[in-house]
Amino acid sequence: MRIIDNDLLSIQEARILVENSKEAQKELIKLSSEKINKVIEAFLNRVLDYSDEYIKxxxxxxxxxxxxxxxxxxxxxxxxxxxxxYDLQCVGSIKKDNNGRTSEVGVPYGVIGAFCSEKNSVLTLIYYITLALKSQNAIILVCSKKNSKTLSEFLNKVRKFLELEGIPECAVSYLSNVSLNGYKEIVNHRDVNLIINTEVPEIVDEIERSGKILLYGSYGNTPVFIEKSANIEKAVSDIINSKTLNYGVAPGSEQAVVVEREILESVKSKFKEKNCYFMSKIESEKLKQILFDKNGNLNAKYIGKTPQFLAKDAGITIDENIKLLITEEKYLTLDSVYGQKKLCPVLDFYIEDDWENACEKCIELLLNKSQGHTLILHSENDYVIEQFLLRKPVGRMLVNTSGVLGSMGITTDFFPAVTLGSGVVGKGITSDNISPMNLIYKRRIGYERSKNFSNSNYKKIMDKKIEKSMSDKELEEIKRLLIKIFN
Known part of the structure; x- marks a missing residue:
């Protein structure tokens, strides 16, 4: 009988992938920006033709x-x-000042290890590959064990296409023997220069111990505040459309709603009108019992499930047209399990007397379990908007838009991204929407400024020092010599 140790296979494969990727990157960097753009354009147009079957x-x-x-x-x-x-310039000369006295040159990191969860995985892989190509880094993709079979087939097709387009073999590769030890080998390999991680928390501690640069994106505990000046119809529609998209597992989706008391009834009425169900205290408790484990962590069984699936398992009766389950909560305490990210169509709902108290509630929610990277505000009051921006410990703030589409850069001018850096989570080096610019380091070049002695600070300093100790004749001679030297 043949015994195969998958951990050993995974470790060995990881080592080979890194070695091959390092060599491929040396060839990838030789391609022109024009060539890279043509490949990306062909890839993004072609990948839509067969991505649907892999999503299914x-x-x-x-x-x-x-x-x-x-x-x-x-x-x-x-x-x-x-x-x-296409117009983004990130490798080679990327910036010059008006006088040409300073400039920046973008340089790829080299080999990137990219970890992708089982959620939105096809979208995430396409995004990762595009970022790596544009920044001319080799990339090793690491998928979840749950969907590695399908994604291996998808990536094989992508790799063949890219190689036919002129991308070096192994510039884009993936770990096919998936195991935690294989993950660790990629993380700790000396030739892996940077790590991207989108919602794969089990490997974060290992990455931090490795000392590697980490770009980390999580779904976050995103609060949304509806202020009394807001367009309530639009605010409620945005929240529902965002939170229900992909049944709560799209990046940046709303997790908690905070409402000013003055508009409470109007907001609740609008949610109910749009097929959202406010649970009773007993029903909220029933849902809590199945949705979270004894440690208060979200039960993976209910990630990305319909409201009807959740309600049935909790013993709650709802109509087939219900889109969201809403639990009304008074306080946020250490035992408040609802006050965290919920990757399913469930929202917690808080009432505050005014915007200042709502502001404090949003801060509590953002800091709860250190998961806040996005805050959403629906308001037409410029002063309130400014105060929220100044006070919030958050990576990005959205105003009058959808959490998902806004944070991903679809309805805003943020760079389009699936990996959303966090402002307070303490993981990763940036709160940006991760773009190709995060996958390069910048060399800065500075030229010596004009040597015109009459305009230099050095002349002024020397004048003062010389005047204290020299006669007029000696002073003039020294100045003459200095002018000769500097000119």
Missing amino acids: SVYEETRIGSVDDEKLLLNMFLTKLKENI
Whole structure:
């Protein structure tokens, strides 16, 4: 009988992948920016032709989210990505000042290890590959074990296409023997220069111990505040459309709603009108019992499931047209399990007397379990908007838009991104929407300023020092010599 140790296979494969990627990157950097743009354009146009079948296959493996919603999100995202990616200059000369006295040169890091969760995985892989190509880094993709079979087939097709377009073999590769030890080998290999991690928390501690540069994106505990000047119809519609997209597993989705008391009834009425269900205290407790484990962590069984699936398991009766389950909460305490990210169509709902108290509530939610990277504010009051921006410990703030589409850069001018850096989580080096500019380091070049002695600070300093100790004749001679030297 033949015994195969998958951990050993995974470690060995990881080592080979890194070695091959390092050599491929040396060839990738030789390609011109024009060539890279042509490849990316061909890739983004072609990948839509066969991504649908893999989105469906991934769903069959994971049962997370909605096939139709992920297709829709992919199409919207790629449309916006195409608008932003081609004109971006990130390798070679990227910036010069008006006088040409300073400039910046973008240099790829080399080999990138990229970790992708089972959620929105096809979209994430396309995004990762595009970023790596544009920044001319080799990339090793690491997928979840749950959907590695389907994604391996997808990536094989992508690699063949890219190689036919002129991208060096192994510039884009993936770990096919998936194991935690294989993950660790990639993280700790001396030739892996940077790590991207989108919602794979089990490897974060290992990355931090390795000392590698980490770009980390999580879904975050995103609060949304509806202030009394807001367009309530639009605010409620934005929240519902965002939170229900892919059944709560799209990046940046709203997790908690904070409402000013003055408009409470109008807001609740609008949610109910749009098929959202406010649970009773007993029903909220029932849902809590199944949705979270004994340690208060979200039960993976309910990630990306429908409200009807959640309600049935909790013993709650709801109509088939219900889109969201809402629990009304008075306080946020250490035992408040609802006050965290919930990757399913469930929102917690808080009432505050005024915007200042609402501001404090949003801060509590952002800092709860250190998961806040995005805050959403619906308001027409410029002063309130400014105060929220000044006070919030958050990576990005959205105003009068959808959490998902806004944070991903689809309805805003943020760079289109799936990996959303966090402002307070303490993981990763940036709160940016991760773009190709985060995958390079910048060399800065400075030229000596004009040697015109009459305009130099050095002359002024020397004048003062000389005047204290020299006669007029000696002073004039020294000045004459200095002018000769500097000119």
